[in-house]
Amino acid sequence: MIQIKNLRKYYSVGNRKIDILKDINLEVNQGDMIAIMGRSGSGKSTLLNIMAGLLKADGGTYFYGKENVNEMSLEQSASFRRKNIGYVVQNSALIDSKNVFDNIALPLRYAKSSKADIEKKVAFVLAALDIKPLQYSSIDTLSGGELQRIAIARALIQNPKLILADEPTGSLDEQTENEVLSLFKDLNQQGKTIIIVTHNQQVADMCHKTYSIKNGECKLNQPIL
Numbered sequence: 001m002i003q004i005k006n007l008r009k010y011y012s013v014g015n016r017k018i019d020i021l022k023d024i025n026l027e028v029n030q031g032d033m034i035a036i037m038g039r040s041g042s043g044k045s046t047l048l049n050i051m052a053g054l055l056k057a058d059g060g061t062y063f064y065g066k067e068n069v070n071e072m073s074l075e076q077s078a079s080f081r082r083k084n085i086g087y088v089v090q091n092s093a094l095i096d097s098k099n100v101f102d103n104i105a106l107p108l109r110y111a112k113s114s115k116a117d118i119e120k121k122v123a124f125v126l127a128a129l130d131i132k133p134l135q136y137s138s139i140d141t142l143s144g145g146e147l148q149r150i151a152i153a154r155a156l157i158q159n160p161k162l163i164l165a166d167e168p169t170g171s172l173d174e175q176t177e178n179e180v181l182s183l184f185k186d187l188n189q190q191g192k193t194i195i196i197v198t199h200n201q202q203v204a205d206m207c208h209k210t211y212s213i214k215n216g217e218c219k220l221n222q223p224i225l
């Protein structure tokens with residue numbers, strides 16, 4: 001499903017180039033659930049942004065199926081993202097001036113879905129994530145765990161094949177974390193491909209494979225038998 005080869009990404013800071021991703025190679029099959037780990041600043045969010053088509057790599061290739069995502073125009077990658085990917089970004093990135101319902105409905109409004117369709121789909125994810133009572137709350141009144149669930153609901157709203165989740169349990173208490181994890185597990189069992197960036201070993205243990213990004217490379221962690 002995903003084939004990443006020799007991927008490179010640097011950031012320019014002043015007139016210096018800082019290599020973040022130097023040679024990333026990664027294959028993800030449909031139905032996989034994988035964890036990506038690594039120190040803060042190692043480039044995990046950068047890699048997810050590239051996979052989501054939000055950021056262009058500076059070298060190498062990224063194929064999603066037969067599509068060469070890194071060669072797409074901005075418009076093409078936006079439509080690719082809408083069609084295929086649910087992205088739970090780090091720190092949720094919700095819009096404070098909109099309530100919970102409108103935040104979750106946002107991708108559907110971009111896609112010009114009908115009002116009835118929006119009502120139906122939002123009601124479904126609200127129930128799945130157990131946040132129905134919050135649907136008319138304003139974002140700035142919610143707890144970290146609630147925000148996290150709303151961000152996940154928004155990523156799921158279009159029924160994407162691939163879910164990218166950047167530290168989705170970062171700000172959750174243990175019980176909420178377990179709920180979110182079992183939700184990801186269910187989604188995976190329903191056939192979704194899931195890539196989770198995490199610092200949490202318990203989250204990683206739940207995945208089929210774990211990788212670590214170190215010195216700009218992505219290596220498979222061998223399971224401890």
Ligand SMILES: Nc1ncnc2c1ncn2[C@@H]1O[C@H](COP(=O)(O)OP(=O)(O)OP(=O)(O)O)[C@@H](O)[C@H]1O
Nearest residue numbers: 011012013020038039040041042043044045046047
């Ligand atoms: N737009 C940018 N311009 C310059 N440097 C950047 C930019 N975005 C990220 N960086 C730097 O690139 C490095 C990798 O950032 P990234 O957010 O991918 O790390 P991360 O592995 O997700 O870290 P964390 O675990 O803290 O979320 C960091 O040192 C960061 O400061």
Ligand SMILES: [Mg+2]
Nearest residue numbers: 044045090166
């Ligand atoms: Mg990050």
